[in-house]
Amino acid sequence: MAQIDFKALIAHCKEYGFIYQSSEVYDGLSAVYDYGPYGSELKNNLKEYWWRSMVHMHDNIVGIDAAIFMHPLTWKASGHVDAFNDPLIDNKDSKRRYRADVLVEDYMDKVMAKANKELDKAAKRFGDDFDRELYKTTNPRVKGYLDKYNDIKERLGNAMSAGDLEGLKGLIDELEIADPDTGSRNWTDVRQFNLMFSTQLGNIAGEEGKLYLRPETAQGIFVNFLNVQKTTRQKIPFGIAQIGKAFRNEIVARQFIFRMREFEQMEMQFFIKPGTQKEWYEHWKEARMKWHLALGTPQEKLQFHDHDALAHYADAAVDIQFQFPFGFKELEGIHSRTDFDLSSHQELSGKKMQYFDPELQESYVPYVVETSIGCDRMFLATMSNALQTETVVGANGKESTRDVLKLHPALAPVKCAILPLKRNEERLVKMAKDIFNDLRLSFNVQYDDTGSIGKLYRRQDAIGTPFCITVDFEALDDNTVTVRDRDTLEQERVPIEKLESLIRDKVDMKQLFV
Numbered sequence: 155m156a157q158i159d160f161k162a163l164i165a166h167c168k169e170y171g172f173i174y175q176s177s178e179v180y181d182g183l184s185a186v187y188d189y190g191p192y193g194s195e196l197k198n199n200l201k202e203y204w205w206r207s208m209v210h211m212h213d214n215i216v217g218i219d220a221a222i223f224m225h226p227l228t229w230k231a232s233g234h235v236d237a238f239n240d241p242l243i244d245n246k247d248s249k250r251r252y253r254a255d256v257l258v259e260d261y262m263d264k265v266m267a268k269a270n271k272e273l274d275k276a277a278k279r280f281g282d283d284f285d286r287e288l289y290k291t292t293n294p295r296v297k298g299y300l301d302k303y304n305d306i307k308e309r310l311g312n313a314m315s316a317g318d319l320e321g322l323k324g325l326i327d328e329l330e331i332a333d334p335d336t337g338s339r340n341w342t343d344v345r346q347f348n349l350m351f352s353t354q355l356g357n358i359a360g361e362e363g364k365l366y367l368r369p370e371t372a373q374g375i376f377v378n379f380l381n382v383q384k385t386t387r388q389k390i391p392f393g394i395a396q397i398g399k400a401f402r403n404e405i406v407a408r409q410f411i412f413r414m415r416e417f418e419q420m421e422m423q424f425f426i427k428p429g430t431q432k433e434w435y436e437h438w439k440e441a442r443m444k445w446h447l448a449l450g451t452p453q454e455k456l457q458f459h460d461h462d463a464l465a466h467y468a469d470a471a472v473d474i475q476f477q478f479p480f481g482f483k484e485l486e487g488i489h490s491r492t493d494f495d496l497s498s499h500q501e502l503s504g505k506k507m508q509y510f511d512p513e514l515q516e517s518y519v520p521y522v523v524e525t526s527i528g529c530d531r532m533f534l535a536t537m538s539n540a541l542q543t544e545t546v547v548g549a550n551g552k553e554s555t556r557d558v559l560k561l562h563p564a565l566a567p568v569k570c571a572i573l574p575l576k577r578n579e580e581r582l583v584k585m586a587k588d589i590f591n592d593l594r595l596s597f598n599v600q601y602d603d604t605g606s607i608g609k610l611y612r613r614q615d616a617i618g619t620p621f622c623i624t625v626d627f628e629a630l631d632d633n634t635v636t637v638r639d640r641d642t643l644e645q646e647r648v649p650i651e652k653l654e655s656l657i658r659d660k661v662d663m664k665q666l667f668v
């Protein structure tokens with residue numbers, strides 16, 4: 155069994171109707187993607203898993219669906235107008251634009267790759283006796299690479315948290331970083347670039363009619379905090395959850411759906427008493443990690459990563475990183491946002507954002523711990539975790555390979571495929587269609603008679619269908635069919651009337667709610 159590489163994963167997503175490039179007929183729109191028939195089913199299942207575990211499984215969390223457009227002052231109060239920037243740099247020769255910090259990070263990755271290459275070579279040379287950690291501190295070449303890496307990392311971190319654009323440019327010059335596409339080192343200065351997309355209200359011209367497409371869903375929750383609290387009679391601590399689109403004019407848009415300009419977030423703001431933020435921060439860190447693990451994601455593919463530089467609103471922040479095919483990267487963020495957002499909205503709107511605490515008999519602006527996960531990143535993590543190539547031995551004893559998407563059955567786009575052994579055998583077809591029409595009332599199922607059974611199995615494996623039901627001649631005599639398990643390839647004869655409950659047991663989301 156082997157994990158599929160990133161290029162093959164992207165090709166698989168297209169070939170099997172999971173993800174297409176947006177506006178492909180016009181050569182596509184960079185960093186914007188469309189979800190195909192199986193992709194949208196899988197994405198909906200991921201959203202359902204998140205929504206049910208967040209909203210339905212907590213008495214004190216409720217959901218909302220706020221508008222994408224918000225009053226422009228929202229973004230002034232939230233700090234996004236002034237501080238939601240990335241440092242960009244243009245190459246004067248190629249006219250290409252880059253994120254200055256990403257150029258430095260890419261350079262650091264190369265330094266680290268050199269260190270790792272030396273370490274791997276030494277591991278081969280010394281065999282079982284090799285002590286990797288010791289070698290890092292004693293081999294001058296490896297130590298040199300690692301010291302250089304750490305030095306750049308520290309200087310980059312300092313420049314980023316101080317907003318020191320000259321320092322960032324100095325680092326690029328000193329390291330002689332060249333345009334990755336052309337090799338030119340003819341750079342402009344580093345400038346701040348605001349990531350919000352703007353558009354215009356129909357009836358107001360100029361700056362006054364300027365609207366932003368929300369860069370995070372969280373603000374729709376903050377401005378509705380009291381509406382929700384009053385109408386649902388929630389008491390602190392309580393949370394508000396939301397799934398919705400967000401938009402960012404990313405300078406570096408690459409790695410498929412990892413960094414998009416239009417994407418979807420699943421966010422929950424948890425409103426708490428000031429002073430309790432540390433405790434709730436730890437609570438949500440643990441709860442969110444459990445949520446990921448319940449899907450069967452191996453622990454070693456997930457890790458916490460504390461933020462080096464905190465966002466303008468946070469007093470603590472951690473990422474849950476997933477081991478994507480291109481390395482460990484952020485999948486979800488857990489942020490202790492203090493009372494920054496509610497206080498800012500209170501100040502700018504002039505409306506009170508306070509909660510009256512009946513136990514303390516006093517009013518205060520609550521603190522907030524947020525969990526925020528990108529739905530598309532979760533989709534990419536799920537696909538890259540699930541897609542595998544395997545060698546299998548057929549009934550004829552011959553070996554062949556199959557691409558199989560080992561999704562948790564609760565997430566699978568299609569729960570079961572019903573396949574008649576022969577498509578021109580009327581009685582088999584009728585029986586298969588009857589089973590299909592019955593099961594479709596409960597699950598998303600497929601009927602398929604367009605090829606040999608072997609080919610149909612492969613196709614269902616590739617889209618992650620956990621069960622294939624084959625209707626053969628024996629079925630006509632005893633009303634039993636074979637059920638093939640996608641992962642074990644085992645086939646079991648099952649009475650037709652037991653199919654619904656057998657599938658339900660395996661695909662029910664209930665089992666994920668830990």
Ligand code: GAP
Pocket residue numbers: 369370371372402404411412413414415417418419421484485486487524526527528529530531
């Ligand atoms: N409300 C907090 C917030 O928006 P963030 O770390 O900027 O925090 C949260 O984003 C999550 O949204 C990230 O962990 C990631 O999963 C997702 N995300 C952010 N930018 C994205 C992009 N350009 N494309 C896809 N997903 C993105």
